[in-house]
Amino acid sequence: MSHLFSHYNYWIVIVLMMTGFYTVISRGNMVKKLIGLNIFQTSVFLLFITMGKIKGGTAPIVMAGKEDVVYSNPIPHVLILTAIVVGVSTTALGLALVVRIKEAYGTVEEDEVQAEDIRR
Amino acid sequence: MLVGTGITIIRQQNLLAASMLSGIYSLLSACWMVELDAVDVAFTEASVGAGISTVLMLATLALTTRSEKKPVHKSFLPLFVVLATGAALIYGTLGAPPYGDPANVVHHHVAPRYVNDSYDETGIPNIVTSVLASYRGYDTLGETSVVFTAGVGVLLLLKRGKRSKREEKK
Amino acid sequence: MREHSIVRVVSKILLPYILLFALYVQLHGDYGPGGGFQAGVIFGAGCILYALVFGVNKARRVAPSSVVSSIMAIGLMLYAGVGVVCLFKGGNFLDYNVLRHDPHHAQELGVALIELGVGMTVAAVMFTIFMTYAERAKK
Numbered sequence: 001m002s003h004l005f006s007h008y009n010y011w012i013v014i015v016l017m018m019t020g021f022y023t024v025i026s027r028g029n030m031v032k033k034l035i036g037l038n039i040f041q042t043s044v045f046l047l048f049i050t051m052g053k054i055k056g057g058t059a060p061i062v063m064a065g066k067e068d069v070v071y072s073n074p075i076p077h078v079l080i081l082t083a084i085v086v087g088v089s090t091t092a093l094g095l096a097l098v099v100r101i102k103e104a105y106g107t108v109e110e111d112e113v114q115a116e117d118i119r120r
Numbered sequence: 121m122l123v124g125t126g127i128t129i130i131r132q133q134n135l136l137a138a139s140m141l142s143g144i145y146s147l148l149s150a151c152w153m154v155e156l157d158a159v160d161v162a163f164t165e166a167s168v169g170a171g172i173s174t175v176l177m178l179a180t181l182a183l184t185t186r187s188e189k190k191p192v193h194k195s196f197l198p199l200f201v202v203l204a205t206g207a208a209l210i211y212g213t214l215g216a217p218p219y220g221d222p223a224n225v226v227h228h229h230v231a232p233r234y235v236n237d238s239y240d241e242t243g244i245p246n247i248v249t250s251v252l253a254s255y256r257g258y259d260t261l262g263e264t265s266v267v268f269t270a271g272v273g274v275l276l277l278l279k280r281g282k283r284s285k286r287e288e289k290k
Numbered sequence: 291m292r293e294h295s296i297v298r299v300v301s302k303i304l305l306p307y308i309l310l311f312a313l314y315v316q317l318h319g320d321y322g323p324g325g326g327f328q329a330g331v332i333f334g335a336g337c338i339l340y341a342l343v344f345g346v347n348k349a350r351r352v353a354p355s356s357v358v359s360s361i362m363a364i365g366l367m368l369y370a371g372v373g374v375v376c377l378f379k380g381g382n383f384l385d386y387n388v389l390r391h392d393p394h395h396a397q398e399l400g401v402a403l404i405e406l407g408v409g410m411t412v413a414a415v416m417f418t419i420f421m422t423y424a425e426r427a428k429k
Contacts, residue, residue: 010213018206026198031135031180035142038173042149045161051217053156060157060247061322062239071235072157074247080161081252082263085327085412088168089270092419095180096277099426102184159323163315167331172416175338179423241393244320244401252325253401257384261369264408268366271415275359278422 009050016043028110030098034091041087045080052076135185139177146170160248301343308336316409320398326405330412337417346424355421358414365410372403 020043023036052073060074098108105113146169153162234251244250252260316329341349373384381388386400 007213007216007218010216011210014206014209014213017209018202021205022198022202025201029135031177031184032138035138035177038142038169039145042146042165042169045165046149046152046156049153049156049158049161052158057157059159059323060235061159062245062247071247074234074251077158077161077248078251078256078259080158081164081248081327082259084161084164084168085263086266088173089267089415091173092176093270093273093277095176096274096419096422099180099183099423100277108184160325160328163323163328164331167328167335171335172331172338175335175420176423179420179427183423183427241397244397246320246322246325248323249319249325249401249405250397253404254386254397257373257404260404260408261373261384264366264369264411267415268362268411271362271411271418274419274422278426 010047013043013047013050016046019043028112030101030108030110031095034094034098037094038087038091041083045083048076048080135181136178139174139181142177143170143174146173160246298343301339305336305340308339309333312336312413316405317402319405320401326408327412329405330409331416333409333413334416334420337413338420341417341421341424346421349421353417355418358418358421361410362414362418365407365412365414368407368410369404372400372407376400 017040020036020038020040023039024033027033027036052075054070054072057070057072060071060077062071101113102108105116107113107116146165150162150166150169153159153165234247234255238247238250238255239245244254312329312333315324315332316326319325319329337349337353340352372386376385376388377383379388384400384404386396387393388396389399390396
């Protein structure tokens with residue numbers, strides 16, 4: 001039972017990840033695909049942060065004068081901080097591409113774009 | 121709650137509501153990150169995910185369309201693929217270290233050095249800041265370049281410069 | 291949105307505090323949560339709020355595109371420049387210890403400078419991206 005509980009966080013992360021994955025592969029609308037990609041991304045962030053947590057630990061900001069304080073692992077935090085900012089950059093770039101596609105094809109649905117391509 | 125919001129997002133046909141919900145989703149995940157002691161990350165996620173991303177999505181929707189078309193063919197292939205991958209991943213977590221255990225391998229390799237020595241070496245109490253800006257300055261430099269490149273890319277894609285105006289006149 | 295007086299008044303009251311909070315996050319990043327990215331994003335969001343409420347043209351008058359894009363580049367150059375200065379002072383690239391005699395002061399100076407660079411770039415990029423979308427929508 002304790003084993004079951006100790007992996008609970010991972011399972012939620014995986015359910016979220018699969019939600020995002022399903023959105024990406026099953027929806028034709030490109031904005032929806034990007035939202036799905038965001039969900040997927042956030043779930044990966046949460047996975048890393050979960051790994052960095054130490055039970056009974058505190059945020060990794062050194063409190064001067066106090067010894068024997070357990071800090072959670074700061075390395076995943078640093079990595080994910082970088083990843084979030086890179087993520088928002090890619091999202092912005094993707095949305096810009098969607099806008100251009102809309103202007104060129106008049107639609108943001110994937111199959112309609114393909115149909116238009118075949119017609120040309 | 122997070123899962124509920126996520127599933128509502130995919131069920132939602134109205135893209136406007138979906139982007140608002142994704143903002144809420146970001147805020148909820150930021151709350152979870154605070155719970156997991158990652159205050160810096162939660163701060164970033166809240167400001168980036170709930171603030172900037174949502175605004176950008178709304179701006180895109182204003183330029184494109186507000187509602188999604190119903191998928192013409194209902195296919196079970198994506199659902200099947202997703203369920204299979206999910207099952208494989210959950211099987212994989214059974215071998216993963218238990219949550220929050222201080223004896224886990226990740227906490228014993230590089231992290232103790234940062235936790236113990238970074239304050240003495242840099243004089244910066246926030247370990248995340250000192251690792252980000254000092255020990256891993258190269259990473260952050262690269263990341264800033266990525267942000268810069270994204271800005272330039274969006275400008276190139278969307279900005280109507282002088283030349284296109286001239287072409288329109290012709 | 292020019293006719294909604296409540297939105298205008300409230301955002302006028304809030305805006306200085308948002309920008310001030312961004313500066314606090316920028317300069318206090320060593321001691322609490324925060325740093326260049328967060329500060330940049332908050333600052334950018336404040337500017338975006340201004341553009342949303344008072345109109346794109348007015349925001350463009352406050353921050354012309356040439357100024358914003360040069361801030362974008364200057365931030366990145368400030369970051370890389372700190373690294374190069376470290377090289378000239380005899381250290382490795384981005385090795386702040388050579389900037390001052392006391393390593394603690396040197397590290398603090400180096401980190402503050404590069405965080406400033408990051409903050410400038412991020413704020414300018416966010417604002418630029420939004421303004422490009424908005425100006426595209428107007429035409």
